[in-house]
Amino acid sequence: MLTSKQKKMLRGLANSRHPLVLIGKEGLSTAACTALKNALESHELVKVKLLKSALVPVQQAALDLSAATHSEVVGIIGKTIIFYRRAKKPVIVLDI
Numbered sequence: 001m002l003t004s005k006q007k008k009m010l011r012g013l014a015n016s017r018h019p020l021v022l023i024g025k026e027g028l029s030t031a032a033c034t035a036l037k038n039a040l041e042s043h044e045l046v047k048v049k050l051l052k053s054a055l056v057p058v059q060q061a062a063l064d065l066s067a068a069t070h071s072e073v074v075g076i077i078g079k080t081i082i083f084y085r086r087a088k089k090p091v092i093v094l095d096i
Helices: 003-015 028-041 058-069
Strands: 021-022 045-050 072-077 078-084
Touching: 003 045, 003 072, 003 078, 021 028, 028 045, 028 058, 028 078, 045 058, 058 072, 058 078
Parallel strands: 021 045
Antiparallel strands: 045 078, 072 078
8 A cells, every 4th residue: 555655756756658548449459458457567757648539537437457467556647547566576665
């Protein structure tokens, strides 16, 4: 479980990153979940962008993807969701 200070730090780190996973009219397909899992394994901190054609609400997408990938939602900005999952060999050091 991340603290509010850790989430704030992660949102700051995510600010300069581009979305790695895009979700469109197919919605939360297995391909989208697999893409997010792979991105989290290699990057730890990942932005997901819901396109205008996505039919699923942002809040619901955040909850479903978080549960499917065992990650935490760091923040939601518009239609962009920021996810974090600690890697086996962490690159991001969270201040406690």
